[in-house]
Amino acid sequence: MSFKDRAAIIGVGETDYVRGADRSSAELMLEASRAAIADAGLRSSEIDGLVLPPVNISAEEIAANFGIEDLRYAATVQMGGASPTSTLQSAATALSHGIAQNILIPLGWLGYSAMRPKPGVRRESINVPAMRRAMVSYYVPYGAVAPAQMYSWIATRHMKTYGTRYEDMAAVAIACRKNAQKNDRALMKGRPLSLDQYMNARWISEPLRLYDCCLETDGACAVVLTSAERARDCPHRPVYIMGGAEGHPYPADDIAGRPDMLRVGLSYAAPKAFQMAGIEPADVDFLQIYDCFTYVVLLQIEALGLCKAGEGGAFVRDGRIELGGEFPLNTHGGLLSEAHLWGLNHVIEATRQLRGDAGERQVRDAEIGVVTGWGDFGDGSLVILRR
Amino acid sequence: MSEKTVRSPKPTPSPENRLDEEFWSHCADERLCFQVCASCETWRHLPRSFCAHCGSGDWIWKESSGLGRLYSWTVTHQPSLPQFLPDVPYIVAVIELNEGVRMVSHLRGVEPEKLEIDLPVTLEFERVSDAVALPMFRASLS
Ligand SMILES: [Zn+2]
Numbered sequence: 001m002s003f004k005d006r007a008a009i010i011g012v013g014e015t016d017y018v019r020g021a022d023r024s025s026a027e028l029m030l031e032a033s034r035a036a037i038a039d040a041g042l043r044s045s046e047i048d049g050l051v052l053p054p055v056n057i058s059a060e061e062i063a064a065n066f067g068i069e070d071l072r073y074a075a076t077v078q079m080g081g082a083s084p085t086s087t088l089q090s091a092a093t094a095l096s097h098g099i100a101q102n103i104l105i106p107l108g109w110l111g112y113s114a115m116r117p118k119p120g121v122r123r124e125s126i127n128v129p130a131m132r133r134a135m136v137s138y139y140v141p142y143g144a145v146a147p148a149q150m151y152s153w154i155a156t157r158h159m160k161t162y163g164t165r166y167e168d169m170a171a172v173a174i175a176c177r178k179n180a181q182k183n184d185r186a187l188m189k190g191r192p193l194s195l196d197q198y199m200n201a202r203w204i205s206e207p208l209r210l211y212d213c214c215l216e217t218d219g220a221c222a223v224v225l226t227s228a229e230r231a232r233d234c235p236h237r238p239v240y241i242m243g244g245a246e247g248h249p250y251p252a253d254d255i256a257g258r259p260d261m262l263r264v265g266l267s268y269a270a271p272k273a274f275q276m277a278g279i280e281p282a283d284v285d286f287l288q289i290y291d292c293f294t295y296v297v298l299l300q301i302e303a304l305g306l307c308k309a310g311e312g313g314a315f316v317r318d319g320r321i322e323l324g325g326e327f328p329l330n331t332h333g334g335l336l337s338e339a340h341l342w343g344l345n346h347v348i349e350a351t352r353q354l355r356g357d358a359g360e361r362q363v364r365d366a367e368i369g370v371v372t373g374w375g376d377f378g379d380g381s382l383v384i385l386r387r
Numbered sequence: 388m389s390e391k392t393v394r395s396p397k398p399t400p401s402p403e404n405r406l407d408e409e410f411w412s413h414c415a416d417e418r419l420c421f422q423v424c425a426s427c428e429t430w431r432h433l434p435r436s437f438c439a440h441c442g443s444g445d446w447i448w449k450e451s452s453g454l455g456r457l458y459s460w461t462v463t464h465q466p467s468l469p470q471f472l473p474d475v476p477y478i479v480a481v482i483e484l485n486e487g488v489r490m491v492s493h494l495r496g497v498e499p500e501k502l503e504i505d506l507p508v509t510l511e512f513e514r515v516s517d518a519v520a521l522p523m524f525r526a527s528l529s
C-alpha cells in the first residue's frame with residue numbers, strides 16, 4: 001500500500017528570512033510553526049505528530065511549548081539538506097496509516113549567524129553523522145571541508161564527461177534571481193544578476209563561481225500535513241502528495257569511492273516517486289529543485305528523468321526554466337536567491353503555487369509540481385504534489 | 388582574522404576507528420596500504436569491516452603501487468579553512484589507483500587548465516610530523 005493521495009499539506013508558515021537573527025533557531029522554529037498551524041486552521045495542541053530534519057530543537061520541546069499532551073509520532077530524518085523533503089514521505093506514511101492526524105514539520109537554523117557568531121547569538125551546529133568519518137579522517141587533511149568542494153568532484157566528472165557549459169550553470173542562477181525579483185521575502189530582491197556578472201565573479205572552488213553558490217540565511221519555516229479526508233475541511237485548498245521517495249548514493253558515506261559517481265541519491269528515488277504518482281516527469285508544471293549549487297540542479301534534472309544523462313545543460317537553455325517557460329524552476333528564487341531553508345521553502349513555494357496564491361510569480365494553471373531535496377554527500381529525496 | 392586562526396596548523400587526519408588508525412599508521416611509515424579481501428581479493432577504501440563484494444570479514448593490508456589516474460577534481464580558490472589560504476589555488480583530487488580503489492588527495496605538478504580525466508599520477512608523501520605523513524600525488528611526466 002502506498003501513501004499516494006492519502007496525505008495533504010494544509011498549512012505553511014515562515015519567519016522573516018534574514019542575515020543576522022537576534023534569536024535562536026529554536027525560537028524561530030516555534031514562531032514559524034505557530035504561523036503554519038494557524039494557516040491550517042488548527043490549534044497548536046491539535047498537532048500530534050512531529051517529523052524533524054536534524055535541527056536544534058527536540059520534538060519533546062516543541063510538544064511542551066504547544067501543549068501537545070499526546071504526541072503520537074515523532075521521528076527525525078538524517079539526510080542533511082535532503083531531510084526536509086524526505087520528512088514529507090515519513091509524514092505521509094504515518095498519516096496514511098492513521099498513526100497521527102496532524103503532523104508538523106519545522107525547519108530553522110542560523111545558517112548565517114552561526115557561521116560568524118554575533119554578540120548575543122549562541123553558536124549552533126548541525127549534526128551530520130553520515131559524513132563525519134570520511135570528512136575528518138580522509139577529506140579535511142586535504143583542505144576539503146566545504147560542500148562546494150565535494151560536490152565539485154561530481155560536477156567536474158560530469159562536466160568533463162558531457163561538456164556542460166558555464167552558460168548552462170549561469171542559466172540556473174539567473175532564472176532563480178529573476179524569480180526572486182517577484183518575491184518580497186527573497187533576500188536577493190532588488191539585486192538582479194546578469195550573465196556578465198556571473199562570468200566575472202570570483203571562483204569559489206572550480207567549477208563553481210560565487211553565483212553558483214546558495215545564500216547563507218537565518219530563519220525558519222514550517223508545514224502542517226493531515227490525511228486527505230481531513231484536509232477537505234481546512235481553510236485553504238489542500239495540496240496532495242501524489243508520490244514521494246528518498247534515495248542514497250552508493251556508498252553514501254564516501255563520494256570518492258563510488259563505482260558511479262554520477263549516480264546520485266535522486267537517481268534511485270525519482271523513478272519510484274513517479275511510479276507511485278502514476279505520471280511522467282514531463283507532466284509536472286513546475287520544478288522546485290534543491291539548489292545549494294547551480295550544478296546540482298543540472299544533475300537533478302537528469303536524475304528526475306526530464307532528460308537523458310548529460311543533457312541537463314541543454315535542458316535549461318533558451319528560457320525553458322524561467323517563468324513563462326516550459327518548466328519554471330524555483331519560482332520563489334530558491335536557495336540561490338530567496339533564502340537557504342534546506343528546501344522546506346521549496347515545499348512552501350510549491351504549496352502556494354498549487355493553491356494559486358503565488359501572486360505575480362504564479363505559474364498559470366499549475367496542477368502538479370515536483371520538489372526535490374539534496375544533502376549530505378548527495379542523498380536525494382522528492383515529493384510530487386498536486387492541487 | 389584572529390592571531391589564533393593564523394597560527395593554527397593544518398588539520399591532520401582524525402581517525403574515527405581502529406581501521407582508520409591502521410590506514411594512517413601505514414602512511415606514517417610512508418606506505419600507502421589498502422585493505423584487500425582475503426576471500427575474493429577485492430581492494431577497498433574507505434577501510435571497512437566487511438567486503439561489500441563477497442561478505443567476507445577477513446582481510447589483509449597490501450601496499451599500493453602508488454600509480455594511478457585522475458578521476459575528478461576541484462580547484463579551490465576560497466578555502467573554508469584559513470590554514471589553506473597560502474596554497475590557493477590548490478587541486479583537491481579524486482585519484483583512482485591502478486588497484487581500483489579511489490582516494491581524496493592533492494594533485495601537484497600540473498597547471499589547473501591542463502587537468503584532464505585519466506591524467507597519470509604518481510604517489511609522493513608529505514611528512515607533516517613524526518606521527519603523520521600525507522599521501523600526495525604528482526602528475527606523471529609524459
Ligand atoms: Zn571479498
